[in-house]
Amino acid sequence: MLDINFIRQNPDVVKKGIASKNVNPDLVDIFLAIDDKWKKLVKNSEELKAEQKKVGKDNIDKAKKIKIEIQELENLLMEAEIERQKILESLPNLPFNDVPVGKNEDDNIVIREVGAKPEFDFTAKDHLELGENLNLIEFEIGAKVSGSGFYYLKNEAVLLEFGLIRYVFDILKEEGFEILITPDLARKKFYTGTGYLPKGPEAQIYEIKDVDLGLIATSEITLAGIHSDEILEKDDLPKKYAGFSHCFRMESGGYGKYSKGLYRVNQFSKVEMYIYCLPEESEKFHKHLLDIEEKIFKSLIIPYQVLEMCAGDLGNQAAKKYDLEAWMPGRGAWGEITSTSNTTDFQARRLNIKYRENNKKSNFVHTLNGTAIALPRVIIAILENYQQKDGSVLMPEVLQKYLGFNKISR
């Protein structure tokens, strides 16, 4: 959510910013018009209430009449308020000035490429074939029991998932994160609060019938919720959390040739990093998150490239965002494996997360998120990059002590 005062004072800056995210800049004028109307209604109704209070002490009949007037005004005020809030919540966060200009993912910038792509003297298989041959992944039973988009991991793939999680948690503890396993379900106010229902209701969240709960799409939701409606002490910042959860996404509709397999699924495991910090430090911590992501993939020896997202591909909440894409030989293309965003005070304002220094005035914190490890996609990358001519798959060296084996073969 943007700062109302900032919009009032800098309408042109806001227009320019949201236009760069492909959002209609006229929304700003529409917002200001309704905001103006709202202000007038507030003034009128507050004056009447003050009158009512005064009069009620010695003239109850007159106060009763005022009450009726107030009710009429309050109805109008409520309408204006809902409309105003709706527009406000539809405005995306503004991109930083140094974010590349661009319309969509085609305009993202490759900052660097790290690691050498493997060269095979045989025809590389994709993870589907490897998974089947090595008895690691079962899609058909997943579809039978839970529907398409669900799968069972089997045998070494199970151990690989747990080994990766353990490995990553060791790194994150070292980097000063508090490690957590979060709930897989959260109340609606949280999965809307972090903006995961941006366009219309229930876009990609599974909701539980008859209760105010939905399956989270990422533990960003549960991590951001930890300090909602709190005022943190300045000295306690930054707060760095790394949370494991299962993630659930409906992903209804097709995504073409990459729909098959583990790349886009309805349920997966993920460790997410989340930082609450002082506004002046968020750019520093964004770099920190990107560094950790790169450290993980460097150590796993998986070739990747770092992308800086252009304004048009930033999404609703981010002021700046980097993705890591791993090389996936099975498709002969890069595939997204992490994403880290600086959401500045956009989430904090919506979730009401502030900090205060001694008795000074409080202010909104900045929040950042980044993928530490999204399991299925990393499993794809490992299977495909580490495959051998004989059909077996070697394990990254750093994982071996977590796995208890160094190779998967039949």
Add this chain to the structure above:
RNA sequence: GGAAGCGUGCCAGAGCGGUUGAAUGGGCCGCACUCGAAAUGCGGUAUGCCGAAAACGGCAUCGGAGGUUCGAAUCCUCCCGCUUCCGCCA
């Protein structure tokens, strides 16, 4: 899942229909006392919004959302959370 109780400011804790944004104590911040400190005394100590250049004025907020009333922290309904007892389970 059933029953009962509870939810007030940074904390503890009063208030249970009307000058109560909220007694009292603690904490914290000033000031005084002191060579300095402790103790003591005095003063201050919420947030959001609207209006004002400002001083300041107004409105809202006592878990959340509604309702009753001229008026609600106080009465009613629903929801959330906590505690205790019973049931059930890993």
